[in-house]
Amino acid sequence: MSEAIKLFIEDARAVSIEEAAKIMRLTFKRTGVEHPQPCPHCFGTDTFSFNTKKEKWNCRAGGIGGNDAIGMAAHCEGLDIKSREGLLEACSIVLDRDIPDEGERESNEDRAARKKRLEERRLQNQADAATRADSQADFREKERAKARGIIKAATVLRSVAAPPLGRSYLQHRCNSFPDASWLRVGANVSYWHGQDERGGPLELYSGPAIVAPFIGRGLVEIGCHITWVDLHQPPKFRPLLFGLTKKGLACGLVDWVFGDAPPLAIDLADGLYEQLPTKKMRGSKKGGLIPIAGNPDARRWVGGEGVENGTAFGVWEGWRGDSFYFAAGDLGNLSGPAEPSSRFAHPMLKKPDAKGVERPVMVAGPVPKRDQDADDAMWVADHVDELVLLADGDSERVMTAAAMARARARHARPRRIIPIVWPRAGYDFSRMAVETGE
Structure with missing residues (x-):
């Protein structure tokens, strides 16, 4: 591999997720660091997203993700990054320039200068990676602390003191609810979306929600899962929330405020507004799981993706005593x-x-x-x-x-x-x- 190609690859490794997303013309939300959208490779409605703060991307439909722009470009364009051709094509995309001609001749002086620049780039990449790792660790710990605060503020779902909407929601969705202390209910859990005039987080909505912990090994709380509830919105029984998109802002539209009528169907279809998810996760979920009922000491475990499916299956089984x-x-x-x-x-x-x-x-x-x-x-x-x-x-x-x-x-x-x-x-x-x- 020529020094020109090596430098070309190192330059591509230095490109951030945000820079690459702009070059690839991916969609940015007006505010925030998480940018969900249809996957350019796997389709879907919001299966693909990238995070400009965490320097990560993920495709739920394809079950793949990463923390660099080269891998993101390769996935979006269907390139095999393990092959030389696919790797170089992905680098070319994120740099927005042609692949160098390996056959070009360089003078000794140019070669020495290129090697020096290559080494400087490698060292800078290593330093930037260390800085990002420290920043991500700090961000992750702050998020975990916020998640623990949300859990602590909520009331155990089965408790008579808990808002009844949590039990009613599971009754509507699953025909019953677990007699366990894992799931909790918050009467007024804030839904943050967008930023205020000072750049701080903006509370779009506050209402009842089921709060479930994410636990890691040792049953340590590492995050939480929040499902907002609205029994007036069948069949999912979750509130309808909308956000103004970057395209809508450019067209001069104003932010949607909870209590307003839903945006027009044509505005949603044109991407001027978007319907927001009514389930969110705070803290860390990676490697963790959400307990629903039973004791983790059980030798039989039963579960899938969502709380509702696990609950419905548990209700159907009669909440077996030998199962978690x-x-x-x-x-x-x-x-x-x-x-x-x-x-x-x-x-x-x-x-x-x-x-x-x-x-x-x-x-x-x-x-x-x-x-x-x-x-x-x-x-x-x-x-x-x-x-x-x-x-x-x-x-x-x-x-x-x-x-x-x-x-x-x-x-x-x-x-x-x-x-x-x-x-x-x-x-x-x-x-x-x-x-x-x-």
Whole structure:
């Protein structure tokens, strides 16, 4: 590899997620550091996002993510970053310049200057990475402290002192609720979105919410999961919240305020406003899980992505005394990252490449990534000998099946059985529970 190519790659490694996203013309929200949007590679509505503060990107549909601009560009363009060609193409994208000609001749002076610059770039990259790591660690600890504060301020769901809306929500969504102390309810939990005139966080809404802890090994609280509740908004029974997009701001529209009528359907379709998620996570979720009912000392664990599905399945089972029920929070935390070589072409879904040619969507495969960190997915206690994994039948089938197979492979241990339970096609367990009344 020529010095020109080495320097080209090092220059690309220095490009931030934000700089690359602008070059790639990805969508930025008007405020905040998290920017969800349809994945340029896997489609979906908000399955892809990048974070300009944490220097991370993630695709929930593809079950893949990373912390550098090169990997983000490779995923968005369907490039194989493990190949020389794919790596250089991804570098070319984030730098917005052509790949150098390896055959060009350099003088001794130019070569010496290039080597010096390459070494300086490497050292600077290392220093920047260390600074980012320190900043991220500080940010993560502050977020965990905020999460613990939210949990502490909420009341145990089963308590007579808890706002009844939490139990009513689970009754509507799951036909019942667990008689356990893990889940909590807050009467007025703030929903932060956007910034005020001084650049501080802006409270868009405050209302009742179910608060669930994320726990790591040792049952330490590392974060929390918040689900806002509105029993006047079936079938999900969560409030309708909207935000003004960057495109809407450019068109001269004003921020949506809670209590206003919902934006016009045409404005939502045109991307002037967006419907905001009514579930959020604070602190850390990576490697943790959400306890729903039972004791983690149990030898049988049962869980899937969301609290509602785990609760509905527990209700259907009658909350078995030998089981611990949990939720992973999302599919990526349930299954962990995939080995890149296990990626495969979706048998049906296709998308146009940069030249407009229809190509199959690539799916994160069923093989767990080699040498991954212990907290790359939720933890499962070593004593568990039966792990029941709950799949979502209303998610894209092929991608979900691959992720569930990856979860089973990741959590496999000698003498541990791991059945994967699927609901009816097009359903999740929560919807099945409501429609069957069981």
